[in-house]
Amino acid sequence: MNNHTLHSKSWSTQEASKHYCIDKWGANYFSINEAGDVVVTPGGADNGPSISLYEIAQEIEMRGLSMPVLLRIENILGSQIKLLHETFRKVIRENDYRGVYKGVFPIKVNQQEQVIEAIGQFGENFNHGLEAGSKPELIAAISMLKNRNACLICNGYKDEEFIDLGLFAVKMGYQVFFVIEVPGEVDLIIERSKYHNITPTLGLRIKLSTQAEGQWAESGGDSSVFGLTMSHIIDVIDRLKQEEMLDCLQLLHYHIGSQIPNIRDIRAGAMEACRLYEELVKEGAPMGYLDLGGGLAVDYDGSNTDSHSSRNYSLEEYCSDIVESIITVLDKNDIPHPTIITESGRAIVAYYSVLIFNILDVSSFEPHPIPATLPDVDSDLLENLMTTYNMVSAKDIQECCNDALFYRSQARQLFKHGHITIRERAQAENLVQHILIKISEFSRELTHIPKDVQTMNRLIYDIYYGNFSLFQSLPDVWAIDQILPTMPLHRHLEKPSRQAIISDITCDCDGKIDSFPGIIEKKSNIMLHPLKPDEEYYMGVFLVGAYQETLGDLHNLFGDTNVVSIHVNDDGSYKFILELEGDSVADVLSYVGYDIRAIRTRLKAQAEDAIQNGLVSPHERKSILANFEEGLRGYTYFEKQSTTDI
Numbered sequence: 086m087n088n089h090t091l092h093s094k095s096w097s098t099q100e101a102s103k104h105y106c107i108d109k110w111g112a113n114y115f116s117i118n119e120a121g122d123v124v125v126t127p128g129g130a131d132n133g134p135s136i137s138l139y140e141i142a143q144e145i146e147m148r149g150l151s152m153p154v155l156l157r158i159e160n161i162l163g164s165q166i167k168l169l170h171e172t173f174r175k176v177i178r179e180n181d182y183r184g185v186y187k188g189v190f191p192i193k194v195n196q197q198e199q200v201i202e203a204i205g206q207f208g209e210n211f212n213h214g215l216e217a218g219s220k221p222e223l224i225a226a227i228s229m230l231k232n233r234n235a236c237l238i239c240n241g242y243k244d245e246e247f248i249d250l251g252l253f254a255v256k257m258g259y260q261v262f263f264v265i266e267v268p269g270e271v272d273l274i275i276e277r278s279k280y281h282n283i284t285p286t287l288g289l290r291i292k293l294s295t296q297a298e299g300q301w302a303e304s305g306g307d308s309s310v311f312g313l314t315m316s317h318i319i320d321v322i323d324r325l326k327q328e329e330m331l332d333c334l335q336l337l338h339y340h341i342g343s344q345i346p347n348i349r350d351i352r353a354g355a356m357e358a359c360r361l362y363e364e365l366v367k368e369g370a371p372m373g374y375l376d377l378g379g380g381l382a383v384d385y386d387g388s389n390t391d392s393h394s395s396r397n398y399s400l401e402e403y404c405s406d407i408v409e410s411i412i413t414v415l416d417k418n419d420i421p422h423p424t425i426i427t428e429s430g431r432a433i434v435a436y437y438s439v440l441i442f443n444i445l446d447v448s449s450f451e452p453h454p455i456p457a458t459l460p461d462v463d464s465d466l467l468e469n470l471m472t473t474y475n476m477v478s479a480k481d482i483q484e485c486c487n488d489a490l491f492y493r494s495q496a497r498q499l500f501k502h503g504h505i506t507i508r509e510r511a512q513a514e515n516l517v518q519h520i521l522i523k524i525s526e527f528s529r530e531l532t533h534i535p536k537d538v539q540t541m542n543r544l545i546y547d548i549y550y551g552n553f554s555l556f557q558s559l560p561d562v563w564a565i566d567q568i569l570p571t572m573p574l575h576r577h578l579e580k581p582s583r584q585a586i587i588s589d590i591t592c593d594c595d596g597k598i599d600s601f602p603g604i605i606e607k608k609s610n611i612m613l614h615p616l617k618p619d620e621e622y623y624m625g626v627f628l629v630g631a632y633q634e635t636l637g638d639l640h641n642l643f644g645d646t647n648v649v650s651i652h653v654n655d656d657g658s659y660k661f662i663l664e665l666e667g668d669s670v671a672d673v674l675s676y677v678g679y680d681i682r683a684i685r686t687r688l689k690a691q692a693e694d695a696i697q698n699g700l701v702s703p704h705e706r707k708s709i710l711a712n713f714e715e716g717l718r719g720y721t722y723f724e725k726q727s728t729t730d731i
């Protein structure tokens with residue numbers, strides 16, 4: 086009997102939407118269709134066609150690519166860039182702001198060639214540019230950016246080579262801004278620009294006293310390692326005046342952190358920066374550009390609050406607060422409104438990738454049936470547990486909960502001291518499990534569930550083993566407790582009956598997902614469907630387009646996943662525009678220093694020794710080596726096809 090199945094009468098896609106909160110975090114891109122599949126609508130709020138992610142997952146496997154797969158829905162990038170620009174334009178118009186908005190994409194958020202290429206393409210009409218923080222990023226940016234009206238912002242520590250690269254980009258007609266991050270950079274920039282006889286456009290990165298809440302609080306405020314202090318700013322201005330280069334200073338930049346959950350901090354940062362902007366104008370710098378950095382947050386948990394994984398503002402409020410802050414400060418002294426630049430990374434790319442994986446197995450919280458007669462044990466342990474089990478009722482719930490935990494620890498003590506056997510202990514733990522489940526069922530009838538019981542209810546879950554590595558594909562879940570929405574891609578007409586958490590296949594106890602979006606607060610487990618024998622159970626982790634790909638690592642030597650990009654056409658058809666095979670076993674071994682040829686040589690020698698020792702035949706050696714070969718070529722994740730038989 087399936088004890089902790091929720092006794093369900095009905096279930097609808099609306100209830101499924103509510104349970105997984107997809108109606109909250111889906112942001113018009115993700116929802117559930119009438120067939121009970123999760124669908125993506127790449128046009129977002131503009132509507133347009135929707136396609137089933139379940140169908141896509143099946144099609145990917147039919148084409149021979151194994152799970153896990155990182156699916157990119159290309160059009161979403163276009164939709165997000167358009168949304169950002171149109172919202173700024175609307176707010177600018179409504180407020181009679183006398184300047185324009187220009188965005189740049191910070192390459193570090195997702196450096197993949199295909200991503201940067203798509204941003205160049207979709208951003209073309211909006212003059213959306215790029216931000217680079219290192220030499221490789223700058224070279225990538227110059228090679229990808231065609232639009233000479235788009236900005237190219239150079240942040241980060243710059244050596245001579247970095248500066249030269251930027252200066253050559255200036256010569257080729259790009260709108261390059263050299264942002265001075267540390268006082269020492271200014272001399273080198275002056276020297277290199279004189280040497281090449283190229284006039285640079287300069288910006289200052291300032292250290293604001295405004296410190297944003299959230300995960301990246303330290304990026305801003307006094308503890309920030311980046312940016313110029315007030316005295317540094319004065320030094321730079323004086324230095325530029327001395328060189329008669331003050332007219333190069335046109336931009337002011339700050340970045341107070343990523344994923345800023347509270348709009349109050351966005352406004353405070355903008356106001357403070359505008360005061361500094363005003364002072365720079367008064368000092369005689371031409372200025373013209375205000376670059377407010379990143380920070381525009383993504384509502385990962387759908388709560389629309391100032392929690393770390395959310396934001397308490399809409400995109401329109403974000404744009405309005407920036408535009409209004411600038412007007413408020415600068416209009417007092419009739420200072421012309423600057424071109425607004427933001428470096429939104431996360432908000433542009435998060436929605437565009439979904440990690441899709443299959444469930445390999447379930448470790449169920451399902452006790453064995455209670456035996457008709459209990460074995461005779463010296464102590465009263467099993468009888469006491471049986472009595473507790475029979476006693477469970479809504480009114481005794483707290484007491485039974487205490488008893489169950491007491492007897493469980495007694496069983497463990499008795500076992501430790503050799504008083505009961507492993508079979509007896511198993512019996513005891515099995516009874517405890519029955520009690521916990523019974524308590525959990527009764528607790529559903531209560532309006533107030535005691536805290537201990539709530540805690541215990543959360544311990545009743547199945548472990549669903551997903552074919553993925555958290556460390557490779559979802560590093561922020563592990564590193565900073567980021568909530569990323571996770572749910573099955575299909576079967577949403579069926580009521581999910583199993584309370585579950587999801588484990589990856591790295592054998593690391595941290596490799597699990599046990600935080601999920603909830604309506605009131607985050608949930609430590611979600612409801613899933615029992616597996617069917619002949620059907621894959623596909624799940625998706627959503628909103629993974631920002632930061633996850635490059636921050637991921639080779640923990641347990643699980644490598645890059647397969648990547649598939651799709652483009653959805655207006656008529657609802659779609660095409661696979663790119664398939665990238667993930668790392669093979671040989672690839673990841675070579676990343677950590679193994680020479681694959683040497684591995685082959687050694688394997689051959691080992692197999693030869695086995696022949697010499699009479700353990701295998703020459704024919705078996707051949708099959709064994711063929712299997713090793715196939716193993717080296719294979720995917721690092723769980724694959725379905727079997728290897729060659731010996």
Ligand SMILES: *Cc1c(COP(=O)(O)O)cnc(C)c1O
Nearest residue numbers: 340343344379380428429430431
């Ligand atoms: C990381 C970073 C960004 C991107 O921030 P998001 O919150 O992802 O938009 C922008 N600018 C700078 C300087 C950064 O370091």
